[in-house]
Amino acid sequence: MPKDAAFRDIHSFAAGQWVAPAAGARRIASAIDGEVIACAGNDALDVQSMLAYARERGGPALRKLTFHDRARMLKALALHLKEHRQALYDLSFDTGAIQSDHLIDVDGGIGTMLVIASKGRREMPDGHAYLDGPVEQLGRHGHFMGRHIATPLQGAAVHINAFNFPVWGMLEKLAPTLLAGVPAIVKPATATCYVTEACVRIMLDSGLLPEGALQLVTGGLGDMLDHLDCQDVVSFTGSAETALKLRANPLLLERSTRFMAEQDSLNASVLGPDATPGTPEFDLFVKEVHREMTAKAGQKCTAIRRIMVPQASVDAVIAAVKERLSKIQIGDPRRETTQMGALVSIGQKRDVLKKAALIETEAERVFGDPDAFAVDGADTTKGAFLPPMLFHCPEPDTALRVHDTEAFGPVATVMGYRDLDHAIALLNRGQGSLVASIITNSGDVAREVAMSSAAFHGRLYFNNRTSMKEATGHGAPLPHMVHGGPGRAGGGEELGGVRGVLHYMQRTAIQGSPDILTAISNHWVPGAQEKSDKPHPFARSFAKIDIGDTLHAGPRTITLEDIETFAHFTGDTFYAHMDDKAAAANPFFPGRVAHGYLLLSFAAGLFVQPDPGPVLANTGLDNLRFMAPVQPGDAISVRLTVKAKTPRNEEYGEVRWHVTLTNQEGAAVAEYELLTMNAF
Numbered sequence: 001m002p003k004d005a006a007f008r009d010i011h012s013f014a015a016g017q018w019v020a021p022a023a024g025a026r027r028i029a030s031a032i033d034g035e036v037i038a039c040a041g042n043d044a045l046d047v048q049s050m051l052a053y054a055r056e057r058g059g060p061a062l063r064k065l066t067f068h069d070r071a072r073m074l075k076a077l078a079l080h081l082k083e084h085r086q087a088l089y090d091l092s093f094d095t096g097a098i099q100s101d102h103l104i105d106v107d108g109g110i111g112t113m114l115v116i117a118s119k120g121r122r123e124m125p126d127g128h129a130y131l132d133g134p135v136e137q138l139g140r141h142g143h144f145m146g147r148h149i150a151t152p153l154q155g156a157a158v159h160i161n162a163f164n165f166p167v168w169g170m171l172e173k174l175a176p177t178l179l180a181g182v183p184a185i186v187k188p189a190t191a192t193c194y195v196t197e198a199c200v201r202i203m204l205d206s207g208l209l210p211e212g213a214l215q216l217v218t219g220g221l222g223d224m225l226d227h228l229d230c231q232d233v234v235s236f237t238g239s240a241e242t243a244l245k246l247r248a249n250p251l252l253l254e255r256s257t258r259f260m261a262e263q264d265s266l267n268a269s270v271l272g273p274d275a276t277p278g279t280p281e282f283d284l285f286v287k288e289v290h291r292e293m294t295a296k297a298g299q300k301c302t303a304i305r306r307i308m309v310p311q312a313s314v315d316a317v318i319a320a321v322k323e324r325l326s327k328i329q330i331g332d333p334r335r336e337t338t339q340m341g342a343l344v345s346i347g348q349k350r351d352v353l354k355k356a357a358l359i360e361t362e363a364e365r366v367f368g369d370p371d372a373f374a375v376d377g378a379d380t381t382k383g384a385f386l387p388p389m390l391f392h393c394p395e396p397d398t399a400l401r402v403h404d405t406e407a408f409g410p411v412a413t414v415m416g417y418r419d420l421d422h423a424i425a426l427l428n429r430g431q432g433s434l435v436a437s438i439i440t441n442s443g444d445v446a447r448e449v450a451m452s453s454a455a456f457h458g459r460l461y462f463n464n465r466t467s468m469k470e471a472t473g474h475g476a477p478l479p480h481m482v483h484g485g486p487g488r489a490g491g492g493e494e495l496g497g498v499r500g501v502l503h504y505m506q507r508t509a510i511q512g513s514p515d516i517l518t519a520i521s522n523h524w525v526p527g528a529q530e531k532s533d534k535p536h537p538f539a540r541s542f543a544k545i546d547i548g549d550t551l552h553a554g555p556r557t558i559t560l561e562d563i564e565t566f567a568h569f570t571g572d573t574f575y576a577h578m579d580d581k582a583a584a585a586n587p588f589f590p591g592r593v594a595h596g597y598l599l600l601s602f603a604a605g606l607f608v609q610p611d612p613g614p615v616l617a618n619t620g621l622d623n624l625r626f627m628a629p630v631q632p633g634d635a636i637s638v639r640l641t642v643k644a645k646t647p648r649n650e651e652y653g654e655v656r657w658h659v660t661l662t663n664q665e666g667a668a669v670a671e672y673e674l675l676t677m678n679a680f
């Protein structure tokens with residue numbers, strides 16, 4: 001194996017040790033000139049001790065932390081990576097990627113981690129169990145309740161990643177996994193693992209991760225999958241062929257090991273029938289197609305492969321896309337003027353040409369000649385360069401290959417449709433995709449496509465003149481939205497905010513008395529024990545308030561004068577409060593009733609402690625229900641109970657209070673959750 005100063009040994013990080021390549025190592029070549037630049041892999045890697053290290057060290061250490069602790073750790077890790085990202089850019093050029101591709105991979109990965117961290121702080125509790133859905137009353141008198149909780153799996157998450165995004169591909173899985181409290185073993189694709197290795201080194205060197213939380217396998221994975229059990233997860237990204245081979249492992253099947261697959265996909269974009277040449281949508285469509293064909297040299301799992309346009313616009317679309325493609329500068333990714341770099345390897349280039357040849361049996365190549373194209377500053381015979389190739393399929397109904405062949409490079413096929421039904425039929429022939437885009441300014445077109453096609457796609461991206469300035473692009477998976485798709489796309493799902501975290505957790509239905517549910521969930525459940533009201537809960541700091549602390553106040557009798565005063569003061573003279581006869585004619589009211597908002601105000605008047613103290617602000621009110629009318633002469637009482645506490649920062653945290661208003665007979669007339677910010 002040739003070795004010079006630039007040659008790098010790519011290590012694995014196994015059971016706390018960096019392990020150098022040895023027997024079984026694979027060579028890695030630069031995409032730019034085909035020179036061997038590194039090697040990775042070691043057949044002697046002890047996969048069983050890696051799993052034990054994750055399960056016995058990493059898992060327990062992570063599970064000791066709360067969701068908020070882990071979210072803070074992720075944020076710090078992301079900021080640390082941001083400081084060191086130049087090193088990752090520098091390495092990434094050899095993968096064929098240009099600077100704007102690095103931004104998608106490196107900055108996109110860091111940004112994803114930051115969003116997941118922020119969602120962890122805002123949408124998950126500062127505890128160890130995630131509450132999934134509301135409490136269900138299972139017994140008639142409220143002594144037997146149920147709710148769903150999610151707790152971290154107690155095994156390891158094995159992430160097998162594709163070559164195209166060596167940083168984003170790792171971080172978009174790592175962030176939800178660590179937030180869930182599960183250790184990860186990352187196995188990047190060999191072709192670009194030197195970038196992933198550098199990123200893992202930065203994270204481990206930061207000292208921010210507990211021991212055992214992150215390990216790395218470069219090169220072959222050995223027989224690790226044979227040693228997984230029901231507490232482990234495999235999260236795979238790559239080709240359909242590899243996914244099929246791996247998920248069919250009999251031991252994974254026997255042990256019901258979770259297996260998520262994100263695989264290749266024949267993503268499509270539809271130009272709406274309304275988006276004729278000359279409209280802003282037409283130009284937008286051409287721009288999106290061009291970007292998806294050329295960003296990362298078309299090596300994006302979400303890239304547009306099939307382009308569906310109204311029959312009458314086929315020529316205009318081809319002409320406009322060709323015009324843009326003809327201006328693209330292909331070349332050495334390190335040159336600032338380069339707009340499209342190389343594919344990842346000569347092997348990948350060969351594969352794309354083979355797939356393009358299959359497509360060419362059903363479609364005419366209208367742009368891009370792989371045997372004659374200009375490359376700036378690099379040798380086309382050595383580097384993995386290809387021009388963008390646009391095809392036109394005149395008979396998409398009888399064609400097969402254009403709907404099922406993923407040429408994972410700058411390749412896409414235009415096809416005409418007769419009407420919207422025809423467009424939808426073609427769209428769904430991809431048999432499941434990660435994303436389909438529809439460029440239209442018509443709500444009717446959008447609704448029709450969504451209803452007839454959403455079941456075939458993980459994401460539908462609509463764009464038009466209103467959204468185009470802010471839209472994030474057909475091909476960009478966002479941490480807030482699910483990424484994955486049915487059928488051909490693998491049937492998996494990632495990201496989507498907290499949804500993505502739950503893939504690494506077990507959802508369990510818990511049933512029991514209100515006290516038992518409160519103890520497990522750390523959320524007060526109605527019917528559970530009420531704790532002290534002394535001193536007044538509003539006089540206690542965030543740290544001194546306990547779940548279940550309860551204050552009872554009242555009664556206060558509601559008079560007709562109260563109602564009149566409130567009505568005239570606020571201007572709310574709705575007839576149910578002002579006109580006895582009209583109110584009684586309404587099926588909900590016996591006669592004139594108090595305003596619901598009057599009751600809320602009186603409740604606050606009953607429970608508030610007026611002096612300056614730890615309660616800083618009332619920040620909202622959730623789940624308000626008015627349950628029974630209150631008439632003049634009725635007397636209301638209020639019960640205020642601490643339901644949950646969520647720290648927000650070093651200075652204050654949110655307290656969620658369960659508030660119930662009852663009348664003189666003890667019947668509930670209103671219920672809600674009050675939110676306050678309380679100082680520590």
Ligand code: NAP
Pocket residue numbers: 160161162163164187188189190191219220221237238239240241242243246261262263264265300301406408434489
């Ligand atoms: P691939 O050849 O299927 O490889 C994917 C991963 O599987 C690599 O890490 C590879 O490692 C590993 N692998 C292969 N055989 C294995 C085995 N027997 N045991 C364990 N691991 C094994 O895919 P790729 O060429 O890297 O990526 C391109 C494909 O990924 C495209 O089809 C693209 O559409 C798809 N993709 C999908 C998404 C998505 O989110 N849906 C995202 C990106 C890419 P080695 O490299 O060491 O062989």
